[in-house]
Amino acid sequence: MVKIRLARIGEKKLPTYRIVVQDAAKPRNGVAVEDLGYYDPNTEPATLHFDVEKANEWIKKGAQPTTVVKKLMKAAAKN
DSSP states (O other): OEEEEEEEEEETEEEEEEEEEEETTTTTOOOOOOOOEEEEETTTSSEEOHHHHHHHHHHTTOOEOOOOHHHHHHHHHHO
């Protein structure tokens, strides 16, 4: 199963995340099929750069977004 999820990057105690398409059996920071954007919760307001169109294409192909990614998709669609 393919999932759209967050991969953690950044320094210790200062995480930033990449939004990636990845096989569910792979580790969190393993090789991604495709990068869709990034999310930085440490800035005020939080920085979100997300290609919603590509994510929708992957969802049509059967990819399952995680609950956090669903919330980020809604936030990106509003902007």
